[in-house]
Amino acid sequence: MENNDFVKELGYLGFTMRLKRISDAMMHEGRRLYSDLDVDIEPNWYVIFKLLKSRGAKSVTEIAESIRMAHPSVIHITNKMMDAGYLISEKDPTDSRKRVLDLSTRAIKKLPEYEKIWDAGESGVEKALKGLDALELISTLEDKFFDKGFKERTQEQLKNKKS
Amino acid sequence: MENNDFVKELGYLGFTMRLKRISDAMMHEGRRLYSDLDVDIEPNWYVIFKLLKSRGAKSVTEIAESIRMAHPSVIHITNKMMDAGYLISEKDPTDSRKRVLDLSTRAIKKLPEYEKIWDAGESGVEKALKGLDALELISTLEDKFFDKGFKERTQEQLKNKKS
DNA sequence: TATATTTGCGTAGTTAACTACGTAAAAAGT
DNA sequence: ACTTTTTACGTAGTTAACTACGCAAATATA
Numbered sequence: 001m002e003n004n005d006f007v008k009e010l011g012y013l014g015f016t017m018r019l020k021r022i023s024d025a026m027m028h029e030g031r032r033l034y035s036d037l038d039v040d041i042e043p044n045w046y047v048i049f050k051l052l053k054s055r056g057a058k059s060v061t062e063i064a065e066s067i068r069m070a071h072p073s074v075i076h077i078t079n080k081m082m083d084a085g086y087l088i089s090e091k092d093p094t095d096s097r098k099r100v101l102d103l104s105t106r107a108i109k110k111l112p113e114y115e116k117i118w119d120a121g122e123s124g125v126e127k128a129l130k131g132l133d134a135l136e137l138i139s140t141l142e143d144k145f146f147d148k149g150f151k152e153r154t155q156e157q158l159k160n161k162k163s
Numbered sequence: 164m165e166n167n168d169f170v171k172e173l174g175y176l177g178f179t180m181r182l183k184r185i186s187d188a189m190m191h192e193g194r195r196l197y198s199d200l201d202v203d204i205e206p207n208w209y210v211i212f213k214l215l216k217s218r219g220a221k222s223v224t225e226i227a228e229s230i231r232m233a234h235p236s237v238i239h240i241t242n243k244m245m246d247a248g249y250l251i252s253e254k255d256p257t258d259s260r261k262r263v264l265d266l267s268t269r270a271i272k273k274l275p276e277y278e279k280i281w282d283a284g285e286s287g288v289e290k291a292l293k294g295l296d297a298l299e300l301i302s303t304l305e306d307k308f309f310d311k312g313f314k315e316r317t318q319e320q321l322k323n324k325k326s
Numbered sequence: 327t328a329t330a331t332t333t334g335c336g337t338a339g340t341t342a343a344c345t346a347c348g349t350a351a352a353a354a355g356t
Numbered sequence: 357a358c359t360t361t362t363t364a365c366g367t368a369g370t371t372a373a374c375t376a377c378g379c380a381a382a383t384a385t386a
Contacts, residue, residue: 006214006229008302012292013285015301016189017210021231022304023183024343029308030179031344031371033318044372047180051169061334066169068184073373075336097334097381120320122176127320128307129175137300138178139171141185144291145192155196157283157290187373194341194374207342224364236343238366260351260364 030121037117045081046118049103049111052087057102059092068146086110193284200280208244209281212266212274215250220265222255231309249273 007014007021030043047067052058055066060078064071078101081087086107092098103111129135170177170184193206210230215221218229223241227234241264244250249270255261266274292298 004229005231005305006218007210007231008305010210010213011285011298012289013213013281014210015288015292015297016186016193017207017230018301018305019182020186020190020343022301022308023179023186026179026308027183027372028344029315036318042371044180047170047173047177050173050176055169059334060336066167067180068168068170070374071335072337072375076372095334095382099335118176120318122174123320125178126175129178132300132303133296134178134300134304135174137295137297138181138185140295141292141297142168142171142181145185145189152192155199155283157286183373190342191374205341222364223366233344234365235345235367239342258352258364262365 033117033121039114039117040084041086041114042080044077045086046114048077048081049086049107049114050118052101052103053111057100059098059100061098063101196280196284202277202280203247204249204277205243207240208249209277211240211244212249212270212277213281215264215266216274220263222261222263224261226264 007017027043034041034043048063051063051066058066060074061071063078064074067074078087078089082089086104087101088104090100090102092100170180190206197204197206211226214226214229221229223237224234226241227237230237241250241252245252249267250264251267253263253265255263
């Protein structure tokens, strides 16, 4: 691997971009993996499978909150999973605005096969990151940038400089 | 901030997704920042400004390699910067396939103003991450996942499990 | 009880990266 | 010198997130 990485030279200024590059690269690898394995699922589906398996049926908004995604993203993902036959959807009997999603029997039948892949993926990541405090750092990043974001922090710095 | 984060509970399995979420969130904050400040630039442009300022004129492919992006992405970004009047583009005299990009005089005139913003952004990130080995971890992630990706690591694990 | 607000869901449009492929020029091979 | 391969760039199409907005149902308020 060459070392011509200009973004790396930029220090903290390049941090966000480097984060995105790695995230994009890993995401992309994930897609290639599924396509190589010739499996009928897509990258982010695992989190829906796991969530509904462990917590039972949930509405769209509940899912969005549980995984910290915007609800339109959840609709998009779960619609594709429904088309593939992995989810069932029912109106909530007490609140007709809500649509409650749950795993189909097909999903439950297929889960063991898919969990082997996810376990292998997890082991691979774990092996690569063991001893690096990576999960702790991610938690810190979440704490620091989910509540008071990058924007607010920059604006504070701009104000400080003026005084 | 509530602590209903299911992805966090997934350990290393949720690592990639958490990385993407933070990256997306920071990216989004960046866009909001520029829109709040009412400046005529977009998030990733800074890296092109900085690169051409420090290294001088470069071709599309050279830029792509320097910042580790696919060349169509560079074309996309630099076309917008050209439309905004920040870049000039010329054919390479010795190789007519190449298109060489450089900062315009307008860009050079505007740079000090923009660098104030970027400095503030960098300070904000630095303050949030100081003492956390964040840059070191990013470097490790790059080393581990740019060369031998997530896919290959998972496939190794799948093989191991079978034996 | 009537009105106003909040909540849940869906659609539409935006953003920013990527791969795949095509074309033309340059370089390498025979 | 001719042919093949590589390189550089551009376009088209895909993916996956987001915000903004609108509608309808439920809840709160007057």
